[in-house]
Amino acid sequence: MASPNNPHDICTWRPVSECAGCSIAGRLKCRFKLGDWLHFLGMFLTFVAPAFIGVILGGYGGYLLGWAAFWLVFFGLWEIRILCSHCPYYAERGAMLRCIANYGSLKVWEYHPEPMGVSEKVQLTIGFVILGVYPFPFMVLGGQYLWACIALWGLAMFFWTLRRDTCSRCVNFSCPLNGVSEEVVDAYLERNPVMRQAWKKAGVRRLQ
Numbered sequence: 001m002a003s004p005n006n007p008h009d010i011c012t013w014r015p016v017s018e019c020a021g022c023s024i025a026g027r028l029k030c031r032f033k034l035g036d037w038l039h040f041l042g043m044f045l046t047f048v049a050p051a052f053i054g055v056i057l058g059g060y061g062g063y064l065l066g067w068a069a070f071w072l073v074f075f076g077l078w079e080i081r082i083l084c085s086h087c088p089y090y091a092e093r094g095a096m097l098r099c100i101a102n103y104g105s106l107k108v109w110e111y112h113p114e115p116m117g118v119s120e121k122v123q124l125t126i127g128f129v130i131l132g133v134y135p136f137p138f139m140v141l142g143g144q145y146l147w148a149c150i151a152l153w154g155l156a157m158f159f160w161t162l163r164r165d166t167c168s169r170c171v172n173f174s175c176p177l178n179g180v181s182e183e184v185v186d187a188y189l190e191r192n193p194v195m196r197q198a199w200k201k202a203g204v205r206r207l208q
């Protein structure tokens with residue numbers, strides 16, 4: 001049943017006692033855990049920390065402001081609209097997002113229970129490419145090849161671990177990186193009529 005804190009009645013935000021007997025319990029990262037968030041941040045740092053060091057040592061530190069500005073726009077406005085606003089974590093009432101990755105972002109958009117559209121997926125890919133590529137030209141121009149290699153390894157590790165540990169159990173099922181099986185997605189949608197209805201309306205064929 002919807003509650004003031006959970007207006008769309010998303011099971012991720014129902015009392016944990018309602019998870020008893022759920023057939024997919026343990027197969028999704030469907031409830032916020034501090035450890036999941038710290039794991040995400042740690043993996044992101046394996047890319048970001050060497051990239052920062054490499055750009056600064058190369059003498060192009062001022063250009064990190066451009067990267068930081070992109071982060072603000074991407075994580076603060078763009079990504080949370082095209083990706084996060086479709087996520088069950090976003091459905092909680094309140095001004096701040098509480099989730100296992102973008103914890104702390106302001107929820108400036110409405111919650112969108114329907115799946116991501118094609119244009120949003122394309123935009124997300126473009127955003128990820130800009131985010132990942134930005135520091136490398138500066139490291140190369142500054143002759144910081146070792147730091148560039150370490151940052152590249154960090155980036156690869158980040159995506160590899162993300163895909164293996166998070167995307168395979170993430171509740172934002174329409175994200176292009178999501179790896180949850182249709183069987184588990186359908187079981188989650190069964191427990192979340194608002195989402196199921198929106199997915200059906202969006203034309204997801206197996207729900208018709």
Ligand code: SF4
Pocket residue numbers: 011012013018019022023024025026028030031188191
């Ligand atoms: S899918 Fe929903 S009901 Fe099942 S364990 Fe996760 S949050 Fe609880």
Ligand code: SF4
Pocket residue numbers: 083084087088089090097099100101102103172
């Ligand atoms: S898509 Fe990821 S980052 Fe966005 S709200 Fe969901 S869990 Fe958080």
